[in-house]
Amino acid sequence: MYDFVRSFFFYGSRNHLMSQPDTKQRILNAGEHLFARDGYHPTSLRSITTEAKVNLAAVNYHFGSKESLLEAVIERRLEPLNKIRLGQLEALLEKTGQAGESPTCRDVLRTFIEPTLRMRIHGSDSEDFVALIGRILAEPRSVAMKIFMHHMEPLMNRLFYALALSLPELSRQTLFWRVHFAFGSLSHIMRYHERQAMIPEDVNIDMPVDDLIELFLDFATAGMEAS
Amino acid sequence: MYDFVRSFFFYGSRNHLMSQPDTKQRILNAGEHLFARDGYHPTSLRSITTEAKVNLAAVNYHFGSKESLLEAVIERRLEPLNKIRLGQLEALLEKTGQAGESPTCRDVLRTFIEPTLRMRIHGSDSEDFVALIGRILAEPRSVAMKIFMHHMEPLMNRLFYALALSLPELSRQTLFWRVHFAFGSLSHIMRYHERQAMIPEDVNIDMPVDDLIELFLDFATAGMEAS
DNA sequence: GTCTATACGATGATAGAC
DNA sequence: GTCTATCATCGTATAGAC
Numbered sequence: 001m002y003d004f005v006r007s008f009f010f011y012g013s014r015n016h017l018m019s020q021p022d023t024k025q026r027i028l029n030a031g032e033h034l035f036a037r038d039g040y041h042p043t044s045l046r047s048i049t050t051e052a053k054v055n056l057a058a059v060n061y062h063f064g065s066k067e068s069l070l071e072a073v074i075e076r077r078l079e080p081l082n083k084i085r086l087g088q089l090e091a092l093l094e095k096t097g098q099a100g101e102s103p104t105c106r107d108v109l110r111t112f113i114e115p116t117l118r119m120r121i122h123g124s125d126s127e128d129f130v131a132l133i134g135r136i137l138a139e140p141r142s143v144a145m146k147i148f149m150h151h152m153e154p155l156m157n158r159l160f161y162a163l164a165l166s167l168p169e170l171s172r173q174t175l176f177w178r179v180h181f182a183f184g185s186l187s188h189i190m191r192y193h194e195r196q197a198m199i200p201e202d203v204n205i206d207m208p209v210d211d212l213i214e215l216f217l218d219f220a221t222a223g224m225e226a227s
Numbered sequence: 228m229y230d231f232v233r234s235f236f237f238y239g240s241r242n243h244l245m246s247q248p249d250t251k252q253r254i255l256n257a258g259e260h261l262f263a264r265d266g267y268h269p270t271s272l273r274s275i276t277t278e279a280k281v282n283l284a285a286v287n288y289h290f291g292s293k294e295s296l297l298e299a300v301i302e303r304r305l306e307p308l309n310k311i312r313l314g315q316l317e318a319l320l321e322k323t324g325q326a327g328e329s330p331t332c333r334d335v336l337r338t339f340i341e342p343t344l345r346m347r348i349h350g351s352d353s354e355d356f357v358a359l360i361g362r363i364l365a366e367p368r369s370v371a372m373k374i375f376m377h378h379m380e381p382l383m384n385r386l387f388y389a390l391a392l393s394l395p396e397l398s399r400q401t402l403f404w405r406v407h408f409a410f411g412s413l414s415h416i417m418r419y420h421e422r423q424a425m426i427p428e429d430v431n432i433d434m435p436v437d438d439l440i441e442l443f444l445d446f447a448t449a450g451m452e453a454s
Numbered sequence: 455g456t457c458t459a460t461a462c463g464a465t466g467a468t469a470g471a472c
Numbered sequence: 473g474t475c476t477a478t479c480a481t482c483g484t485a486t487a488g489a490c
Contacts, residue, residue, distance in 0.1 A: 023456080039366065041268035045483065055458050060484065062456090131367075138365025139266065140358075140418055174442065176430045180419070181412040181446045188411020191367055203403045215401065219408045222453030223446040250473085272467070282474055287468060 024062050026052040032073045036132035040070060040144060071147050074136070077119070077129045078151050084115045086155050093162060105166040106221040110213075112159060113186060113220070117213050120190070122206070134190030137183070167224060182220045189216065251289050253279040259300045263359035267297060267371060298374050301363070304346070304356045305378050311342045313382050320389055332393040333448040337440075339386060340413060340447070344440050347417070349433070361417030364410070394451060409447045416443065 030052035034043040045066055049056045063069040088111035096103045119126040136144040164175060189212070207215070257279035261270040272293055276283045290296040315338035323330045346353040363371040391402060416439070419432075434442070 037368075039268065039369075041266065044481075046481085056483095057459085057485085058457070066483065135365060138362060138414075138418060141264075142266075173430055176427065177434075177439075177442050178446050180416065181443065184412040184415020185408040185450075186411070187365075188414065189407065191365060192407070200403065203400055207404075212404075215404050216408065218453045219405050219450040223450035226445045226449030271465075273465080284468085284474070284476095288473070293467070 023052075023054055023058060027054060027059055027062060027069065028073055028076060031069050032077075032128045032132060035070060035073060036128040036135065039135060040142075067143055070144055073129075073132070074144070074147055075151065077126050078133070078148070081115060081119065082151065082155050085112055086158065088115065089155075089158055089162060093165075102165045102168070103162060105163065105224050106217055108159070108162045108166050109182070109217060109220055109224070113216060114213055116186070116190070117209055117216070121209055130190045134187045134192075137187035138191070163224070178224050178226075181223060185216070185220060250279075250281055250285060254281060254286055254289060254296065255300055255303060258296050259304075259355045259359060262297060262300060263355040263362065266362060267369075294370055297371055300356075300359070301371070301374055302378065304353050305360070305375070308342060308346065309378065309382050312339055313385065315342065316382075316385060316389060320392075329392045329395070330389060332390065332451050333444055335386070335389045335393050336409070336444060336447055336451070340443060341440055343413070343417070344436055344443070348436055357417045361414045361419075364414035365418070390451070405451050405453075408450060412443070412447060 027048065030048045031043075034048055034051065045059050046056060048069075049059060052058075059066065059069055063072055089108070092103050092107055092111055116130065120130040121127065133148065136142070136148050139145055160175075160179065163179060164170075164172070167175060170178070254275065257275045258270075261275055261278065272286050273283060275296075276285060279285075286293065286296055290299055316335070319330050319334055319338055343357065347357040348354065360375065363369070363375050366372055387402075387406065390406060391397075391399070394402060397405070
């Protein structure tokens with residue numbers, strides 16, 4: 001009887017088109033969550049498949065390997081995010097270019113930072129992703145880093161170009177290092193969005209994301225523009 | 228013959244005092260090197276004991292566990308470093324206090340940053356340690372982080388106090404966040420001291436440490452003092 | 455094509471005999 | 473101190489059910 005009901009709903013005429021439609025997404029979600037929380041290496045495929053409520057072999061079937069799963073987790077959100085960041089940057093360059101002006105450093109940084117930190121809003125789908133990228137940025141020579149940089153290169157080149165426009169008096173060398181410093185800060189706050197050691201009790205770590213963005217832009221812009 | 232010579236030098240009258248005098252140090256050095264290069268989790272005890280040319284069980288014998296080895300690796304260099312940093316900070320506070328002045332933000336930051344980055348000099352003993360700490364700072368909720376923060380707390384409190392003195396117009400909240408940003412930058416450059424992706428070829432990554440310190444202080448001070 | 459159960463070989467950290 | 477045994481857990485591979 002139960003088998004009949006099950007068959008009716010899940011093995012009906014549309015079965016060949018829809019079987020277990022969300023298995024891949026469930027694995028991606030669990031992987032994103034656990035990689036972000038515990039790091040790539042300490043996370044086992046078994047913990048991922050348990051959380052996703054799928055069979056252990058499903059990861060290998062759908063993604064090929066643990067490493068390829070990580071790649072898929074990164075790509076799923078990084079591609080759309082970079083589209084947004086690049087779109088805002090090009091729009092800024094277009095607008096200021098038509099007016100015969102250079103963009104301000106703050107506006108250039110904003111096109112990168114604002115879409116990134118907005119993903120971090122508590123309870124959103126992409127909350128974990130931000131922490132994961134923060135971790136990846138802190139692992140030199142890792143596979144994750146290679147995957148990430150591969151997707152970032154076009155945007156980074158364009159960002160560097162725009163920053164050079166906004167800060168024409170800086171040498172290429174100095175500009176590079178300051179971008180490096182600013183990215184260090186950003187990756188740091190991408191990771192630390194919950195209370196932990198080093199954060200005094202009277203400091204509001206759950207600051208509204210809009211306030212945090214301005215606070216960070218104050219710091220980063222001043223650092224970039226230092227004489 | 229060789230055995231006799233060996234016995235004479237290594238198994239002589241002082242043997243009961245000096246047996247295998249450098250086993251612990253060799254393990255500490257190998258652990259520091261591999262933890263810094265590959266990260267804590269991907270590094271196996273076998274790879275450490277192989278590099279140190281000691282038996283696999285020696286780690287457990289001398290340190291108790293892999294985790295306790297990490298703790299020993301951290302403590303060996305962090306304690307002397309913090310002594311230096313705290314000493315310089317107290318000297319600065321003493322000097323400015325006697326003159327009835329507040330220390331400058333740049334001078335306060337310098338007491339922290341300069342001894343840290345000087346450890347990073349290529350070829351020095353403590354080169355790996357800096358990269359290791361950079362990695363640890365990027366792992367929220369890790370054991371390593373707990374160990375590290377335990378040793379940092381007194382110095383951090385004092386540093387925060389000195390920074391508040393140097394920037395009296397900032398709210399506690401803003402000051403905290405800016406310190407957070409600056410530490411993010413610092414941990415980032417602690418990790419990245421070799422050429423890798425994201426670094427253009429015409430940028431000199433092997434900048435003399437004195438220049439890097441000033442470059443970083445320019446950025447961090449401007450960011451901290453932003454209006 | 456999708457999913458499950460199970461097995462494999464490698465490697466992890468540790469404990470106990472010597 | 474060393475050597476070896478042990479046992480858990482890892483990522484991956486495969487055979488077969490649906």
